[in-house]
Amino acid sequence: MMTKQNSEIAKRRTFGIVAHPDAGKTTLTEKLLLFGGAIQEAGAVKSNKIKKSTTSDFMEIERQRGISVATSVMAFDYAGKKINILDTPGHKDFAEDTYRTLTAVDSVIVVIDVAKGVEEQTEKLVEVCRMRKTPVIVFINKMDRPGKEAFDLLDEVEQKLFLKVVPLSWPIGMGDRFQGVYNLFEERIVLFRPDNKQGRPEETIEFTDLEDPGLVRLIGQDAADELREEVEMIRGVYPAFDREVYLRGGVSPVFFGSAVNNFGVKELLDCFVRIAPPPLPRPTEERQVEPNEEQFAGFVFKIHANMDPRHRDRIAFLRICSGTFERNTNYLHVRQGRKLKFANPTSFMADRKEVIDAAYAGDVVGLYDSGNFKIGDTLTEGEELHFKGIPSFSPEQFRRVVNGDPMKSKQLAKGIDQLMDEGVAQLFTRGVDNAQIIGTVGALQFDVIQYRLEHEYGATVIYEPINLHKALWVSSADQKALDAFAERRRQQIALDKEGRMVYLAESAWTLQMAKDNHPEIVFHQTSEF
Numbered sequence: 001m002m003t004k005q006n007s008e009i010a011k012r013r014t015f016g017i018v019a020h021p022d023a024g025k026t027t028l029t030e031k032l033l034l035f036g037g038a039i040q041e042a043g044a045v046k047s048n049k050i051k052k053s054t055t056s057d058f059m060e061i062e063r064q065r066g067i068s069v070a071t072s073v074m075a076f077d078y079a080g081k082k083i084n085i086l087d088t089p090g091h092k093d094f095a096e097d098t099y100r101t102l103t104a105v106d107s108v109i110v111v112i113d114v115a116k117g118v119e120e121q122t123e124k125l126v127e128v129c130r131m132r133k134t135p136v137i138v139f140i141n142k143m144d145r146p147g148k149e150a151f152d153l154l155d156e157v158e159q160k161l162f163l164k165v166v167p168l169s170w171p172i173g174m175g176d177r178f179q180g181v182y183n184l185f186e187e188r189i190v191l192f193r194p195d196n197k198q199g200r201p202e203e204t205i206e207f208t209d210l211e212d213p214g215l216v217r218l219i220g221q222d223a224a225d226e227l228r229e230e231v232e233m234i235r236g237v238y239p240a241f242d243r244e245v246y247l248r249g250g251v252s253p254v255f256f257g258s259a260v261n262n263f264g265v266k267e268l269l270d271c272f273v274r275i276a277p278p279p280l281p282r283p284t285e286e287r288q289v290e291p292n293e294e295q296f297a298g299f300v301f302k303i304h305a306n307m308d309p310r311h312r313d314r315i316a317f318l319r320i321c322s323g324t325f326e327r328n329t330n331y332l333h334v335r336q337g338r339k340l341k342f343a344n345p346t347s348f349m350a351d352r353k354e355v356i357d358a359a360y361a362g363d364v365v366g367l368y369d370s371g372n373f374k375i376g377d378t379l380t381e382g383e384e385l386h387f388k389g390i391p392s393f394s395p396e397q398f399r400r401v402v403n404g405d406p407m408k409s410k411q412l413a414k415g416i417d418q419l420m421d422e423g424v425a426q427l428f429t430r431g432v433d434n435a436q437i438i439g440t441v442g443a444l445q446f447d448v449i450q451y452r453l454e455h456e457y458g459a460t461v462i463y464e465p466i467n468l469h470k471a472l473w474v475s476s477a478d479q480k481a482l483d484a485f486a487e488r489r490r491q492q493i494a495l496d497k498e499g500r501m502v503y504l505a506e507s508a509w510t511l512q513m514a515k516d517n518h519p520e521i522v523f524h525q526t527s528e529f
Ligand code: GDP
Pocket: 019, 020, 021, 022, 023, 024, 025, 026, 027, 028, 047, 049, 090, 141, 142, 143, 144, 145, 257, 258, 259, 260, 261
């Protein structure tokens, strides 16, 4: 018999939506929540978009970051499943946040704008999914607008995202002539009706035989001819959908729709609950952790500072990987080697949050934290486990940090330490001169750091430009060779916050030279290798 715990876990579907900004992620999220009854009306979900990429308005950045706490996890029930959507910032400067959030999901929906096709940010994010073999569903959005031909778009997805695709629905026309989709799986036509704000049921008509004359009456001769021809082609070109292959990340089903018009969203959701994986096992350095284990284990994948100056605490987001997490229960903080308990573990719903007594593998809970956690920390019932797959990524922007106020050096050190633990950026200390260098994925973080150091820690940081191209972790099977390399390249060697050796390359050329001259050294793009 299934225990309560295991039947709860079997119901969980935890996923993330990724997209290039403006593709329609927020709109789609909102429509999904509407179907789940988690919100009553459109407009309830705030975009977490950092709209400005200029540096002038720090408060605005902070305000918008604040919003993204509220939308960090959105849970709702649908068709007997408990669905957790983990929000991912679309702005490229916050890509690392998104990469880390992807460590906490079991599957992903990728939203693509039919007119723009596959965009840069989508490529990067899907690459991270591919690395982990995360199952991906593709939603082609904005079909009410003129865009690329469906076949071309699928080719683009295959070529740029390296995903094998199988269309499960097929558009009938697009833009002005968009009439709906043919659901290839269920062999029925779903008619498009614009402006379906409240998500009324879509009008669907069975068509097991596309030669049925009723088809011409329904969508017109031209569209019918086109659809028949295209469906024949699809059946010839693409394999039949196989859930097992999808679950291995080997094939991605594709849907077409229009999120803003609430079209195709229910189909996507209905398919999602049928095929998407329940909580998956997760690797630790010691062993694989299975969701149904009796004992609880989980890891912190995101830390959010509280924007309210009266409450200095932060919220650490914990993905539960096995068992049941309970309120007011002692758990082992593995890195610190001590027990902690939580009086107010919080679940985040679309428009509210609530303290929970228990949460299960697949869920995400927010833990109020006064500085105990850093990204990647593990909590267990006592076992010494270290979850893998939460690496830092090689940064691309660098500044040297200098203390702007000698009276406040302690505050500066503490602030930098905590911000780095939150995963805002990475700190490297260069061996030769002890220079402190902050590396980030995007330029916006430098402003966030400066602003927060000042407002939360009372410290002043001055940035000095530093001529660096990349920071890469280095290792070698031969310790002597690594020592010799570090000695010869002393000027370019630094340690990250965990004491791992990093090579600071001034240019692509010097990096290439170092690689050519030292074949015995391996250069890593991520801190986990
Ligand atoms: P995000 O940046 O990916 O979260 O994108 P948003 O959900 O904020 O959407 C960006 C813009 O596209 C907004 O103005 C939406 O109203 C619009 N949009 C979203 N879905 C559709 C759609 O299906 N058709 C059209 N025409 N516009 C859409």
